[in-house]
Amino acid sequence: MLKDMTLGQYYPVDSMVHRLDPRTKLAGTLLYIISLFITNNVVGYAIAFLFLCLCIGLSHVPPKYILKGLKPVLVLMFISVFFNLFFIKGEPVLFSWKFITITQPGLRQAILMAVRLVFLISGSALMTYTTTPTALTDGMEKGLGFLKVFKVPVHEIAMMMSIALRFIPILAEEADKIQKAQMARGAVFDEGNLIQRAKALVPLLVPLFISAFRRATDLAMAMEARCYHGGDGRTKMHPLKYGRNDMLVYTAFLAYLALVFISRKISIGI
Amino acid sequence: MSLELKNVNFTYNPGTPMQQDVLKDINVTIEKGEFLAIMGHTGSGKSTLIQHMNALVSPTSGQVLFDGQDIFAQGFDKRMLRSKVGMVFQYPEHQLFEETVFEDICFGPRNLKLSEEEVKARAEEAMKLTGVPDDFRERSPFELSGGQKRRVAIAGVLAMKPEYLILDEPTAGLDPGGRDEILDLLKELHEKSGISIILVSHSMEDIANYAQRILVLNAGRIVLSGTPREVFRHADELAGYGLSVPQAALIMHALKEKGFDVDTDANTVAEAKASILAALAKRGVTAGKAGEADA
Known part of the structure; x- marks a missing residue:
């Protein structure tokens, strides 16, 4: 989908x-x-x-x-x-x-x-x-670097963007799997009136949200475990x-x- | 009564650079009451294959027949099909969403538009069949352990009274105790309720112990198929697909090389034990005779 x-x-x-x-x-x-x-x-x-x-x-x-x-x-x-x-x-x-x-x-x-x-x-x-989305955020981070003077957290914004972009395909795939798991139990997503359709989304959204939150905490932990501390003094692998x-x-x-x-x-x- | 895949091909993103052939010319018939295992390396197309069986994925070409009827034909009742061909996905977290365990198990039968009493009765029955303890009923499915969640997930599918039960790596991420419990549960369901089980697994031991027939998938093709004994004879070929044979079979092969007269087709620990004892008994006799000759 x-x-x-x-x-x-x-x-x-x-x-x-x-x-x-x-x-x-x-x-x-x-x-x-x-x-x-x-x-x-x-x-x-x-x-x-x-x-x-x-x-x-x-x-x-x-x-x-x-x-x-x-x-x-x-x-x-x-x-x-x-x-x-x-x-x-x-x-x-x-x-x-x-x-x-x-x-x-x-x-x-x-x-x-x-x-x-x-x-x-x-x-x-x-x-x-x-x-690629990674190159795009890299470009934005460097291209907008001058905004740091005005205390705009450019690096943090770029990092958030690249994480969000990275999660889109993962969550899309997860949504696909959850949808299939519920369809296997007879759930139907494309039938009925607006209210019925909105209700049909609950079995899809609950597991998706839970999984997104779990992934977010896992990622935050993994980043901290590797001593991530924001943009100051950080160098690039491919400048x-x-x-x-x-x-x-x-x-x-x-x-x-x-x-x-x-x-x-x-x-x-x- | 059977589930049949005929010349099934499946391609992702046809006609773009991201094109990817996932399944190539799959032909397989699954009889009612069978215990079939599907194994293959990650990315060999196992998951895509099983999703064809209850119409979650439609083939790029080819047919899927349920009791001889094309499940992708116009007007075929997919909801009926999905109740007859139940599918439990790898992670129970993908399907559990209700506030209580009992409500979650009711979700499937409720979607079948059964009467409320029938829904409750089926959920009760599924809880008994899967051994979900009664005091879990009002608990949230999210506070359960991995093995318990899986039990609830299986109960949620069983409540639809399927004739075929497909499980995608139901033991992944479980500790050994939880693993055995789930597999024994499947065996019991197969023997007592006569449900066909289709098990996707990485574990050669699980497959050797439980399956009657094995399909080996590599790069989207069925490369080996037969009883565990027949399939595990091809140890070298399996290694080429990134798979192995059960540890018991490895030991038997090693013993054979050292000159022990053991059955190299033994795939389970019980079979191996019997064969080794027999071989030792033979040796014991010859050793005894050799001793006598010396004297």
Whole structure:
């Protein structure tokens, strides 16, 4: 059930994008998201699309896999399109029937918003497809290290995140086992009304919570037994270091951002 | 009356780099009243195999037949199947959730939509069968010891009155006393109630002592199958699958090499003892005769 989710799951192939420093990919994703909000016309979106295609091509992740990952957010997209299409007022009106009116600005906004969402999600999904969760938290810890000056416990937050991420597959597998154990005793999870379904979850959640708490105490003990004392003076087994490719990618992103800025000035009437 | 797997294949994540063939061309028939053991190295597909038997996992290709009916056919009553083919998972912690032991045992039969009296009667019976003491009834299942939890878990499945009982490593993590208790309980259930037992285990001793038939699984294939005597003859092959033979059989092989005329098919301590005594008796006679000749 939980195993079928593709969005955000690491895709294990070797590529230039996979080997990049996680900080580069984090910063790149952030820049890409910002660029999507800067663009305001078709030219900008075309540039964003080409850039995304380039990144996907370099990453060796099959485009089919990325499209599959978009499925869970379809609902969100429909809602956004719905609101933009029917609630934006303006001129000229394209279609009007009783209380339903579709205007040209509304249509334009709905399409651009949907495209923006697709780009945004594919772009950030590409980062998680090409970066292991461990590398990602490492990147965040180092990339946000400057916040320590403001007494933000960066290391602790990163550690909590990586532990949480590490527990997701374990708990998902455990939930799967518990679900099967209860199904073997005749439990049914997908029948009946909302209240019956919520009640059916009790035999699943009780053992899951108990197991999660037990695992958490066990892990805390195991960490203390190995003298864990937080981030001060802690060294890394694989310290993050920028390479030549990282510099190249940063340059490419800056160039891309500049292009997007220029595209704002171009107007071709759509 | 049988449980039959026909050309069953199972693949995880087909068509992605995470693709993994777990089961390959499994063919097996389990007759009613049998005591079958399934053994194999970690990751050999044992757990996936048994989960096919009560429709918790559906095969990528192939069929599973219960009394000749395809259990994945449209309209097949899976709840009925799961009451007939009971499954006890490795960790009782995965199924115990109610406030009291008795309520937990009632969970299965209650799901079968039986009358409340019938549910209670079945739970009582299951508690007796599994030897769950009466004063546990109102206790929380979480305060029990490992062996007791397992008993309660087995009772919870038995209360559904299964014809086949599948157990995934029911002795893992138990001390020797608890282990013997659980295995003796299974033997008793098999002999007295005529329930077919399908036991997944790592322990060669457990299997040699209790099973009538053994399936050996390696990398998703059935590589050996037969009575314990037949299977444990292939000591070298088993070693190749990361398995071994019972200690008694190892001793018998070592004795044979030293020239003792013992039965190398002896797999249990009792059999080994009888065979060694017989061999010694033979030697005693020859030694005596040799002494006479010297004189």
